[in-house]
Amino acid sequence: MTMSTRRKIPAPEANPETSAYWAAAASGKLAIRECGHCSKLHHYPRALCPFCFKPATGWREVSGRGKIYAYSVMRRAETPYAIAYVTLAEGVTLLTNLIDCDFDHLRIGQEVKLVFQDSEGGPPVPMFTPA
Amino acid sequence: MSINGKAYIVGAYEHPTRKAPDKSLAQLHAEVALGALADAGLGKDDVDGYFCAGDAPGMGPLSMVDYLNLRVRHVDSTDTGGSSYLIHVAHAAEAIALGKCRVALITLAGRPRSEGMATGTAPRAGNPGIPEIQFEYPYAPTVANMYAMCAMRHMHQFGTTSEQLAWIKVAASHHAQHNPHALLREVVTVADVLASPMIADPLHRLDCCVITDGGGALIVAHPEIAKSLNRPRVKILGVGEAVKGQFGGEVDLTFSGAAWSGPRAFAEAGVAPGDIQYASIYDSFTITVLMQIEDLGFCEKGMGGRFVADGNLISGVGKLPFNTDGGGLCNNHPANRGGMTKVIEAVRQLRGEAHPAVQVKNCALALAHGTGGSLGLRHGSATLIMERE
Numbered sequence: 001m002t003m004s005t006r007r008k009i010p011a012p013e014a015n016p017e018t019s020a021y022w023a024a025a026a027s028g029k030l031a032i033r034e035c036g037h038c039s040k041l042h043h044y045p046r047a048l049c050p051f052c053f054k055p056a057t058g059w060r061e062v063s064g065r066g067k068i069y070a071y072s073v074m075r076r077a078e079t080p081y082a083i084a085y086v087t088l089a090e091g092v093t094l095l096t097n098l099i100d101c102d103f104d105h106l107r108i109g110q111e112v113k114l115v116f117q118d119s120e121g122g123p124p125v126p127m128f129t130p131a
Numbered sequence: 132m133s134i135n136g137k138a139y140i141v142g143a144y145e146h147p148t149r150k151a152p153d154k155s156l157a158q159l160h161a162e163v164a165l166g167a168l169a170d171a172g173l174g175k176d177d178v179d180g181y182f183c184a185g186d187a188p189g190m191g192p193l194s195m196v197d198y199l200n201l202r203v204r205h206v207d208s209t210d211t212g213g214s215s216y217l218i219h220v221a222h223a224a225e226a227i228a229l230g231k232c233r234v235a236l237i238t239l240a241g242r243p244r245s246e247g248m249a250t251g252t253a254p255r256a257g258n259p260g261i262p263e264i265q266f267e268y269p270y271a272p273t274v275a276n277m278y279a280m281c282a283m284r285h286m287h288q289f290g291t292t293s294e295q296l297a298w299i300k301v302a303a304s305h306h307a308q309h310n311p312h313a314l315l316r317e318v319v320t321v322a323d324v325l326a327s328p329m330i331a332d333p334l335h336r337l338d339c340c341v342i343t344d345g346g347g348a349l350i351v352a353h354p355e356i357a358k359s360l361n362r363p364r365v366k367i368l369g370v371g372e373a374v375k376g377q378f379g380g381e382v383d384l385t386f387s388g389a390a391w392s393g394p395r396a397f398a399e400a401g402v403a404p405g406d407i408q409y410a411s412i413y414d415s416f417t418i419t420v421l422m423q424i425e426d427l428g429f430c431e432k433g434m435g436g437r438f439v440a441d442g443n444l445i446s447g448v449g450k451l452p453f454n455t456d457g458g459g460l461c462n463n464h465p466a467n468r469g470g471m472t473k474v475i476e477a478v479r480q481l482r483g484e485a486h487p488a489v490q491v492k493n494c495a496l497a498l499a500h501g502t503g504g505s506l507g508l509r510h511g512s513a514t515l516i517m518e519r520e
């Protein structure tokens with residue numbers, strides 16, 4: 001068993017295109033960009049939908065449930081950590097960390113749930129932990 | 132219109148240094164330019180096109196054109212990381228085919244070893260204006276763990292093993308033992324790779340390329356110039372480029388941009404993967420090689436592990452001799468960008484100038500492929516097919 005320890009998270013720097021995403025995070029919600037035209041979700045959030053190239057006007061508050069698509073434990077770091085792609089129940093895959101977990105019992109396909117970790121002087125950052 | 136037969140690689144030079152604390156970056160660029168021009172039998176004043184990428188000091192080509200005191204009529208500073216130099220060869224061939232220049236110089240140099248860069252294991256902050264940075268940097272992606280995730284997914288989906296990946300390093304080390312300039316010349320075994328420290332699961336230290344100072348340069352020229360020079364002729368038959376990313380959140384780590392750039396290059400060259408006698412395959416990590424071999428069509432998707440095992444990449448032993456200089460895994464990865472040395476070793480093979488112990492007999496058709504950026508985030512791919520005339 002190799003339990004993870006939390007490392008310091010550098011603050012993400014929001015801009016006018018992404019401020020609503022980080023405002024949602026500050027209230028404990030994961031908001032994914034939804035296109036007003038083709039209704040597809042995409043990530044990371046853009047002002048113009050990367051599929052139909054029309055304005056992406058909506059945000060969908062997602063369930064926070066997902067599955068590990070891929071992961072790797074970075075052993076050669078001061079505080080080892082697990083980077084991962086998680087595919088949300090709603091279908092979008094995002095880059096994240098797996099925290100509060102046993103590094104030796106992670107597996108692709110495993111069910112995970114959303115948690116937030118505070119960043120250094122910025123908004124909390126969405127991460128995932130085994131469900 | 133095609134570039135097939137419209138340009139030749141007439142000069143190639145790899146700097147012998149692997150650690151250069153006593154040289155400046157611009158000096159290294161100049162030394163490799165001199166080496167490639169001497170190899171071709173040309174002089175600096177013959178150069179009328181200059182190509183460089185983000186490793187060159189200054190804004191695009193401006194500082195180096197001025198430093199070298201070149202009088203050029205065509206420049207290109209396309210930067211797709213380590214694959215840039217293959218794209219430069221492609222763009223130089225296009226420019227020559229259109230009459231925009233006749234002698235193109237491409238340089239690469241860097242000093243990451245002297246500068247103590249933790250190239251693969253330290254997250255890089257990047258400019259906050261880069262759109263993806265705020266959604267990635269907080270999670271500490273590094274070169275190593277992003278390639279590692281590709282390996283993890285490949286193992287999950289296709290049953291690839293660490294032993295199979297290790298064979299790629301073993302083959303590179305068999306070649307590097309004959310290269311007096313290689314950083315690592317010791318022959319290693321599968322067991323050695325598996326016993327080396329874990330960097331980012333499932334990649335061990337010996338699954339990772341070396342960090343070296345140095346550089347290299349190429350000269351691409353018009354057919355009339357190639358025919359006037361007293362060197363074996365290396366004709367460019369086909370080129371392909373591609374950029375692959377995260378598809379707006381529809382992430383797929385099971386293939387690389389080689390799946391797009393490869394078929395484009397083969398179509399232009401009018402040859403098939405089975406015709407290739409020697410391949411330079413980008414080897415930032417063992418997994419990089421395995422995925423590109425599948426995507427270029429040397430074997431079926433998912434069968435890369437079986438293809439690379441048991442010495443199939445060793446010259447004189449296996450079906451696809453690769454990276455006979457020892458590659459980035461053992462020989463050299465100057466400036467953390469391996470595309471230049473990939474082209475240089477392919478040129479050596481086609482000229483019959485590789486080390487006799489690794490020279491492919493009657494090597495007439497070779498491929499070089501590069502991947503730049505991050506396989507797991509976004510990367511540029513470039514494929515080049517060349518023929519000895």
Ligand SMILES: [Zn+2]
Binds near residue numbers: 037039049050051
């Ligand atoms: Zn849309």
